Amino acid sequence: MDQQKRPIVEALEAFQAADPVSFHVPGHKTGRLSGLPDGLRAAMRYDATELTGLDDLHAPIGAIREAEELLADAYGADCSFLLVNGSTAGNLAMVRAVCTPGDVLLVQRNAHKSVFHAVELAGAQAVFLNPEWDGMTCTAGAVSVDTVREALDRHPEAKGIFVTYPTYYGTAGETLSDIISCAHGHGIPVLADEAHGAHLLAGPPFPPSALALGADAVVQSAHKTLSAMTQGSFLHVNSSLVDADRIARGLSMLQTSSPSYVLLASLDDARARIAAYSEADKHAFLEWRRQFIDRCRKLAKLDIIEPDDPLKVLVRHKHVSGYALQQALEQQGIYTELADERQVLFILPLLTEGADYPAERVASALAKAIRTLESEDEEKKPEPGPALPADRPAIRISGGPAGSPSEWVPVDEAAGRSAAGAIIPYPPGIPLILEDEPLSGETIDTVCRMAASGAAFQGAVRTSDGRVEFEVKTEQGGDGNG
Ligand SMILES: Cc1ncc(COP(=O)(O)O)c(C=O)c1O
Incomplete structure (x- = not known):
């Protein structure tokens, strides 16, 4: 197919050219x-709507259908969908397509919150697969094949495996291909949240894409690493183990009935751009990246970490937390993707040949930021623990009754109580603990330590004026405030 075509962009331009009166x-x-x-x-x-010539996202027969066919062709999928409600909607639709109420799904524990919501909405039961610790990024990484095999032995009734690939921090690991073989040996699909991997189509040295490795359904946030507008994502189905009609039906329920055509056009354009991404483009990107990293490495007090995905770079300051470094950078006008206790995550621009991006300015901003941090106490950087509780056995969502009463309690009253909701450092949006899980001393310490060094949270924890409070399920006989 002619990947230079952009049918939605063309249809919108043709519509506008006629100077229509609305x-x-x-x-x-x-x-x-x-x-x-x-x-x-x-x-x-x-910003049009489903007018004559502009097709209908939920029943496409014209420009949108052609754009989705081009998308499937570019990524080598059986069929593909344009999403206007982010990978969040894609994750909900994938899980709904595979699970009916009561079904078991194996879920990589360090998944985005939307995956836990997907399981909850489908009425399914998650069996968690604990990830391996990734020493490079110092975050939870990929799941081992042994973990998957053991879970399948214990839960042969599982309807599928849900993986996150690559992680937010750019860890791909080397296990996905074997996990997919293992799943297919059991006749079940692998659903991949590749929210951070729409660009992997560019080929080595980027890690192989989940689709190339044989995943059955894959969701990608085209807005995260490609040029699409925020909320724009792709969903691909590449197997008879996932029913594309069920995905389409799910998406029609889960997505707005008024999709933005500006957003759809940006998805169409992003697909055309990545399909056309050439070796020369890749060379230009890698060269820019090399210079950027070289400049950063010349700065004292910084460690530069290169994860599996070359689009991601981690910067660590030897003496201050990632939050402090991120703040200092923002004062110099440089905004990064996220910070944690150790480091700051940069998502680099997927440059094309001849495109320009200010590497020099970033390096000098980093140098200035480091100088502003010089007065800080050099011994101050806390030694962070893992962001997910270590060595957990695979567990099921216990799923207490929805809407059961809860109350907010201070730190010293929280230990041993059940969380009334997930506790989610944001970003990256990976729940530290889930609803109904007990708040252990370790979890409480982790939340307090992270909050003290500047982390933001969603869910059953609130922090203000240095105080941390947890929302817990009301114990029987207690005075809940719901
Ligand atoms: C791993 C992962 N999956 C899914 C999502 C949700 O993606 P979206 O923002 O496109 O809905 C995110 C968002 O940060 C994510 O990091």
């Missing part, structure tokens, strides 16, 4: 009734 939604009437600044209002000309 008597339809949206109410901003191609931007005329909007009070937004000009730059924002300009894009509203293209």
Whole structure:
């Protein structure tokens, strides 16, 4: 197929060229009734709806269908879907397509919160697969094949395996191919959250994509590593073990009935760009990256870590936490993807040949940031523990009754109580503990330590004025405030 074609972009441009007068939604009437600044209002000309010639995301027969066929062709999938509600919607749809209520799904424990929500909404039961510790990024990494085999021995009734590949920090590991063989040996599919891997299509030295390794359904946040707008994702199905019709039905329930055409056009364009990504483009990116890393390595007090995925780079300061380094960088106008106790994560630009990006400015901002941190106490950096409780056995979601009463308690009253919801450092959005899991002393210490060094949380923990409180299930006979 001609991967240079962008049918949605072309349909939108053709529609606009006729200078149409709007008597339809949206109410901003191609931007005329909007009070937004000009730059924002300009894009509203293209903020159309399902008008003649513009097709329908939920029943595509025209430009959107052609764009999805081009997408499947580019990634080598049986069929592909454009998503306007992020990989979140894709994860929900994949799990719903494979599990009915009561079914067991094997789930890599260091998954994004949307995967836990997917299991909950499907009424399924998750059997968690503990990941291996990745010494390079100092985060939870891939799952070992032995862990998968053991889980399948104990749960032969499992309907599928859900993996995250690569991780937020760029760890791919080397086990996915064997995990897929193992799953297929049991006749069950592997669903892959490749939210951070839409660019792996570019080929080595990027790790192989989950689709190339044989995963049955794969979701990718095209907005994270490709040029699509925020919320734009891809979902691919490449196997008869996953019913594409069930995916389509799920997506029609889970996604808005008013998809943004600007977003759809950006997905169409992102697919065309990655399909056209050449060896020369890759060379330009790798050369820029090399210079960027070389400059950073010249700076004292920094360690530069290169994960499996070359699009990610971790920067550690020898004496201060990642949060402090991130803050110092922001004061120099440099905004990074996330920080944790150890490090800051940079997502590099997937540059094409001839494209420019300010490597020199970042290096000098880093140098300035380091100088501003010089007055800090050199011994201050805490020795962080693992972000997920270590050595857990595989466990099931216990799933207490929905809406059961809860209360907020201070740190010294939390130990041993059941969490009323997940506790999720954000980003990266990987729950530290899940609803109904007991708050151990170790977990409480981890949350307090992370909060003290600047972590933000979602869910059953709140931090203000240096105080940490946990939302716990009300014990029988207690005074819950729901
Ligand atoms: C691993 C992973 N999966 C899924 C998601 C959700 O993706 P989206 O923001 O596209 O809904 C994220 C978001 O950060 C993620 O990191």
